[in-house]
Amino acid sequence: MRRHLLVASAGALLLATCTQLQPARPIPPRSRGAELYERHCAVCHGLDGRADTTVAELLRPRPNSFEQGLFKLVSTTNGMPTEEDLVQTLRRGMPGSAMMSWGWLPDPDLQALAHEVRNLAVRGRAESIHRTATITQQALSLDEATAIAERELLPGPTVDAGSPIEITPTTLDEGERLYRQHCASCHGNDGRGLPALQSWPTDGTWLWPRDFTSGYLRGAADHRALAFRIRAGMPGSHMPPTALSTSETNALVGYVKSLIPDSAGDRHVQWRHTVRVARLPQLPTATDAAAFAQLDGIRLPASPLWWRAEACSEVTLRAAHDGRELLIQLEWADATRDDQVRPGARLGDGIALQFAREQDPPLFAMGSRALPVNVWRWHAYDPKETAGMADLFGSTHQGLDVPTNLQPKPRSESIELGGIPSVATETGAGLPLTVTTTWQDGHWRATFRRSLAARSNREVDLAAPGPVLFATAVWNGSLDQHAGSKSITTWHVLELER
Numbered sequence: 001m002r003r004h005l006l007v008a009s010a011g012a013l014l015l016a017t018c019t020q021l022q023p024a025r026p027i028p029p030r031s032r033g034a035e036l037y038e039r040h041c042a043v044c045h046g047l048d049g050r051a052d053t054t055v056a057e058l059l060r061p062r063p064n065s066f067e068q069g070l071f072k073l074v075s076t077t078n079g080m081p082t083e084e085d086l087v088q089t090l091r092r093g094m095p096g097s098a099m100m101s102w103g104w105l106p107d108p109d110l111q112a113l114a115h116e117v118r119n120l121a122v123r124g125r126a127e128s129i130h131r132t133a134t135i136t137q138q139a140l141s142l143d144e145a146t147a148i149a150e151r152e153l154l155p156g157p158t159v160d161a162g163s164p165i166e167i168t169p170t171t172l173d174e175g176e177r178l179y180r181q182h183c184a185s186c187h188g189n190d191g192r193g194l195p196a197l198q199s200w201p202t203d204g205t206w207l208w209p210r211d212f213t214s215g216y217l218r219g220a221a222d223h224r225a226l227a228f229r230i231r232a233g234m235p236g237s238h239m240p241p242t243a244l245s246t247s248e249t250n251a252l253v254g255y256v257k258s259l260i261p262d263s264a265g266d267r268h269v270q271w272r273h274t275v276r277v278a279r280l281p282q283l284p285t286a287t288d289a290a291a292f293a294q295l296d297g298i299r300l301p302a303s304p305l306w307w308r309a310e311a312c313s314e315v316t317l318r319a320a321h322d323g324r325e326l327l328i329q330l331e332w333a334d335a336t337r338d339d340q341v342r343p344g345a346r347l348g349d350g351i352a353l354q355f356a357r358e359q360d361p362p363l364f365a366m367g368s369r370a371l372p373v374n375v376w377r378w379h380a381y382d383p384k385e386t387a388g389m390a391d392l393f394g395s396t397h398q399g400l401d402v403p404t405n406l407q408p409k410p411r412s413e414s415i416e417l418g419g420i421p422s423v424a425t426e427t428g429a430g431l432p433l434t435v436t437t438t439w440q441d442g443h444w445r446a447t448f449r450r451s452l453a454a455r456s457n458r459e460v461d462l463a464a465p466g467p468v469l470f471a472t473a474v475w476n477g478s479l480d481q482h483a484g485s486k487s488i489t490t491w492h493v494l495e496l497e498r
Ligand code: HEC
Pocket: 037, 040, 041, 042, 043, 044, 045, 055, 059, 061, 062, 063, 064, 070, 071, 072, 073, 074, 086, 089, 090, 094, 097, 098, 099, 100, 102, 113, 114, 117, 218, 364
């Protein structure tokens, strides 16, 4: 298997081959890319692209340091991304990870961001080469190290992606033969990925041959994207590049496509939606299922931040307002109702909505000090109240009446958060919130009700004109999801019909 790790002393070899390399694009104004990067990306990837942030620690898979030059979604023979590869990644995000779609940003912004990623990769790489040279007492200036890094990160020629062919029994047979020969050892005969090959290295990379049937595809499911993955491999993962002829590529891609169910390809892409909230003369009661069924249900894909195949993968939202109050109902699948304290359980089931006014504060970090968010949350029980209760189970204390079935009170509150450090300290400091929940046939429904007007300056004011951003987070207690190990959606836009 080819390794994609960069070798610091590869300069000479690269100089010899660089005549085939694709020319770099004209440089857009750098300040725009740097500004966008700082605002949207640094919370996870770090200001310098080294991904040594608090948030990155909490993600599985976690982002790579850009200086390693290991990008999974590439189209080139040397495994280095073109700026177009990076733009594609940004547009679609990487479903199944915390890397959301940034497709709502205009193209010039995506290009500026792709360019910034490359700048950070070159700078990080150059500093690393320079450091090594200093330690090994080689005379190498930072400028010279930068020139080497530039070359190492230049994308090579595009791999031969072939083109879609008419699928016939013959091409499918040929595709299947190639698949069994080259791919089934990792992805399994049925395309579901062999669980035995899951590995979770200490650096937090999550290496699991993709289950093609799940629809969690990092790259798209069209011919070109699949051909690029298969021909170029996915640097930084166990997915190897392959040397196939054009006709073999075409047949194999056709077969892999047949393993991906229709419409699954983009199912988990976290596009940003605009949700228009209808104004009704009278709001339904929270438990009036028939009235809620009349409202449009908007499907919001969700991704677990700490990968679990069984974690919540989508939330359906229905909302209405009457000019005074807003009603938001969230529905999600959860086969195990978890609202009782169990031995060893840290948190039951739960759901939260976070709101912000237009500024795109850090999503997963729940805002920042400068850009706080308002979080409405419901947890089946309050871990603080139940602390110690779970420990009583199985307790051998004589004469202690230990209940076998503890059904504590749920916790619901509206709270202001300003980044991860604030989460622990703000617990219990919120305003009361009306949340009605039901669990039926493997589905939770949580209906939040609040006045449009904010009750304090720490709450989002929904009565003021203009759109509001919102996102949701879901915890599954029986998967022991707690704190950061939840499923989240990206920011969506909420617009109230006036
Ligand atoms: C909430 C955290 C988070 C934020 C915010 C975020 N990313 Fe990522 N990003 C990730 C994770 C996690 C991965 C790794 C996904 C994987 O390997 O499956 C990733 C991967 C990437 C990659 C590697 C792509 C590849 O081909 O392997 C690039 C480039 C990238 N992100 C750029 C950005 C940019 C630019 C932004 C801002 C517009 C951004 N990210 C915002 C979490 C984040």
